[in-house]
Amino acid sequence: MGNSFGQLFRVTTFGESHGAGVGAVIDGCPPGVPLAAADIQPWLDRRRPGQSALATPRDEADAVEILSGVFDGRTTGTPIALLARNNNARSGDYDNLRDTYRPSHADFTYDAKYGFRDYRGGGRASARETIGRVAAGAVAAKVLAVLLPALEIRAYVESVQDIAMPPHDTFPTLAEVDASPVRCPDPAAAALMAARIAAARDAGDSVGGVIRCRVRGAPAGLGEPVFDRLEADLAKAMLSIPASKGFEIGSGFAGVLLAGSAHNDAFVVHDGKVCAETNRSGGVQGGISNGAEVFFRTAFKPVATISLPQRTVDKSGAEVLLAARGRHDPCVLPRAVPIIEAMTALVFLDHFLRDHAQNHSTSSALFSAT
Amino acid sequence: MGNSFGQLFRVTTFGESHGAGVGAVIDGCPPGVPLAAADIQPWLDRRRPGQSALATPRDEADAVEILSGVFDGRTTGTPIALLARNNNARSGDYDNLRDTYRPSHADFTYDAKYGFRDYRGGGRASARETIGRVAAGAVAAKVLAVLLPALEIRAYVESVQDIAMPPHDTFPTLAEVDASPVRCPDPAAAALMAARIAAARDAGDSVGGVIRCRVRGAPAGLGEPVFDRLEADLAKAMLSIPASKGFEIGSGFAGVLLAGSAHNDAFVVHDGKVCAETNRSGGVQGGISNGAEVFFRTAFKPVATISLPQRTVDKSGAEVLLAARGRHDPCVLPRAVPIIEAMTALVFLDHFLRDHAQNHSTSSALFSAT
Amino acid sequence: MGNSFGQLFRVTTFGESHGAGVGAVIDGCPPGVPLAAADIQPWLDRRRPGQSALATPRDEADAVEILSGVFDGRTTGTPIALLARNNNARSGDYDNLRDTYRPSHADFTYDAKYGFRDYRGGGRASARETIGRVAAGAVAAKVLAVLLPALEIRAYVESVQDIAMPPHDTFPTLAEVDASPVRCPDPAAAALMAARIAAARDAGDSVGGVIRCRVRGAPAGLGEPVFDRLEADLAKAMLSIPASKGFEIGSGFAGVLLAGSAHNDAFVVHDGKVCAETNRSGGVQGGISNGAEVFFRTAFKPVATISLPQRTVDKSGAEVLLAARGRHDPCVLPRAVPIIEAMTALVFLDHFLRDHAQNHSTSSALFSAT
């Protein structure tokens, strides 16, 4: 009972790794927006395995089908159902996991919660679940392109373990991000990261890192205090992604080192518009966007599935020595980039619609008259 | 439209700093739980200003009244409305803020979103808003004491700027935390933090820091994948607190430095129970609690309100030199400790009820029979 | 956990008959709308007891206080908390009800559900609960006056037992409705109804009837298929009112007697606008308003509280002969009129905002361009 996201642009995802398929239903999509499967597929292609030697060699086509909600190439305002069939399911790879609890995986907790579980390929806890979100995020991006054409969302890998790229002053293009399979727009850092990931792969181990996401062109006014602040919903969105362990916005954890006088963002007037001179706030103040760039960072732990043998136990409590046989990624970050962009698109679109409903239904004359 | 929190134990807060009062309505509270205003008041007393020389000298009684939902000393299952009247409102302190946008405050964004704002004392964006959540959290804690008597929630200040306490191996008692006005259970670190806060106060400046929260005694099984993971809802809860800028659970941002083989928590059997030998997961795996201690950290920026003069602009775009005249805290952290504990109680109770509804309504015979 | 109503203009009510007070919190109110307690009070005055000899002689002032969400006479967009203190609580009247289950009351079911109950004056099941909804409905009406100035909502008593007014061709004014204490705009029928109610009162008995509600000036397009159809939400709203037992829209139950060829509403063009020539649909087609008058009828059973002695049992199962001693209405309908108008206002405003969010955020250019 936690498989829906959003209040007005509401996404419900479904599907297990080795069931019939995975997908999503979107309720509340504005009508009239051009949409085809071809708009969604590139997002899934960025997310899918087998893109490079750095990722799992599984070849999953992840072809998406639009089952409803689109007519004559445009959204109709009715629910949009999206389905990607599972077609490369080698369930046999997972027979040994029926009774075994993989370290730092969801095997034990799903059993504890639901009494039993679909153990094939992680079942619902598989990263394959994210196909539904990414497909829905692709639709959100199409709608945002109509509603907020100036908005741009760009995520990229900022660090892998201790290898961190230098600060990137410009807003990177999609091409710059995707230039390397690591999805780090700094070529030198990307090369080091790629080597690190390859080394982990060869050692049967895995690595983690941090992804930065930047959003520019968002209007001031998005975010719903006091609980549904923009940063609160972004934090929830990011922590809902498998393997994420941390979130920070603006100055984040480093900002605690500064005094208030050094941290505050002074307001100035540029081109007749009030704006903040600096941006330690990360584009949000009091839970509401202020018109500046919104940026935040998400930490991903190293992938739990590794080939190195690990001690664990099975259901009966017996000790087991486990070595993953299935296909897996040594580093989740490159494939997490489109997931983060998708979740960010969902948050921004939902907040745009919420703000629009409450604050842009009354005539502006209402205010000028008083 | 973002003033409610929780799905089954649902809290809606209301109130501005200088209106008639602040409070909350709780819908979905289990019936029969002993409850009186005296159960809530200590939580508000820990949150209120004027507790020590380190906090604002405002003396706000914050006396809570239970308006409904309690009869003969027990909750009835109907909505519990809680009200704390505002009674020390020196609105005059804020007249100069009618048209001025304080740096890193919500003045500008509230204007941008709603068209105008209650500028007195920050209005809805005032930390005074948190009274409603803390009162509701106190009720949640009473209910948890019945439903999950083994559960304990303890938050404390772990760092102020660069002053960090050493790791605390034992689970600190409430008395240890409250022994110092800083709410750091390490006496030596607490003394250094107190001096740093006092120095900031004397300089007309402010400081931030990090609060750790620890939860022990939670059962395995809490958390609702894929979006309402336990850590996702905790992240949202924490990022919804004023001045928070970051959240991490378990190994968090530091965990990205480790290889998977070093990060994974091996399962072992202790006293016939499956449990994790280490706890870099922070008590959650796949979005669900695993029975281990749940711990997480929240970063708070330095308070935006400072006495030092700051450049900013007013509504008309004119430059203004602003120095806060109102009463304010040089450091929000000591008072944020009960807020974090309250939000944590709300998350755990709500997730307990959600898990109970779905997974503990069917007879266990259902599973043993198959 | 069922004390909230609405998705975007969301009302949560609280309070028991003999607790500290009753009220509501509204989240999602558009900002900038003029609002004062004086706008709400007339609604409560129409609802309150003691208005005429036909109603209970209890004199409850039901004075409403706005606790939050309004500044300088206008809504701020933050939660609006409304409170009416209880001040005429003669709890002693109800001591004999502690253990007795009144026939057709909620005493037994509240005990069955929650384990115990606040038995004073019906507790949460008292009609006094409706103060919160009526106050919230008054706020909704103020907002609708800004958003949809052509919209008019008018409810009136159409029948008391078998006394039915003739069809009213014109849209009655508020003055016509309130001309008689029965709130029936047909003077002859109203006189008969008043006599019938007085006779029931004198006999220690009670009577029921039907209220018609008419809404004109609603735009086409309100209602959210497939579950949140306009008529579905109206039905829910009406059946949530104490003592209601039936709802019908348009031709309703009588419409089943007609053939489709006689029932269908032909479309025609009037003044260049597509509209239905007849209105057996009741202003809704496919769950969405079509621009015609929306009208529906709600059935109210006779009040359960009567002075005549009745057989029943107490908690221990012992037989009891019960005669109501408290103050009560012989007929709930005159006071239910503003309750129905309030619930109707809540439904229409919520649906306006929902429609606005999804369907009026995209530029109309989107459609013309294709």
Place this chain on the structure above:
Amino acid sequence: MGNSFGQLFRVTTFGESHGAGVGAVIDGCPPGVPLAAADIQPWLDRRRPGQSALATPRDEADAVEILSGVFDGRTTGTPIALLARNNNARSGDYDNLRDTYRPSHADFTYDAKYGFRDYRGGGRASARETIGRVAAGAVAAKVLAVLLPALEIRAYVESVQDIAMPPHDTFPTLAEVDASPVRCPDPAAAALMAARIAAARDAGDSVGGVIRCRVRGAPAGLGEPVFDRLEADLAKAMLSIPASKGFEIGSGFAGVLLAGSAHNDAFVVHDGKVCAETNRSGGVQGGISNGAEVFFRTAFKPVATISLPQRTVDKSGAEVLLAARGRHDPCVLPRAVPIIEAMTALVFLDHFLRDHAQNHSTSSALFSAT
């Protein structure tokens, strides 16, 4: 944004008449419940067209596929996605409806709301939409069979136009209901109804009627005052079904004719249990089930689609003479019976889970101890 139903057992439906398919996603299903497509198919078979000469001759297999949420023949607690492909779509039948507004259909209102529509076969407004609800209701019925094995839900056609069956004292079996294609358990009335429907069909016309639904074996305690009363959610569920125009529970509209003394249901003790001697309340008091049979009636207007020529207009405002060419039912009632049972199952299961979460999480010791 109204395509979800339920709070804890939450169903989201999707699909248009002539798109790729229709279906539903269920979130919150308790785990461990035996489930296969074969459990759902009989419900769809009762709903589908072509069952008898009284229904449309369209032959739609409506074969359901379970895409997710079931493993090893049992529900896993994760989302259950259900899909029925559309496979008999003669879209050409509807080309003439692209620009024409059929009387009393949703063509005009969908255009008014969304700007354009999928006009093929009614699109989302087609009764084909109800496949998703019926499939979800079938799942709910399977869960109820585990949670509340004594619960029985039975709907049947009580009247067609002015032909009404006599009161049925016993609780009819499924076989009795399905003995006639009309789904009226009284053979004599069923024969008259069948003749009336056939006559309407032959005349190119249509008829409406009333369906009664009865629920026995429900425990006392279901229903969530004050807004989510059991009867309020039932009313909403029924009014959300296409072509429904009225709802009444217990004594309903007829009950308004009685005096309170004649209407009240006296409590008595039977077999040591408190129960109501009569049942004019219809099994609900104060919005909560009292353990008696819950019964209610739903009115369905005559089907809007008829073969007789009708006047209407097209988009341009030009007058059109329209005669339906597509395949259609002369009477919706026989096929609406399983739809009503499905919606009723959804309401009861959702309310069981809600009640369970709030009121059965605390130990009963809590109450006995006080």
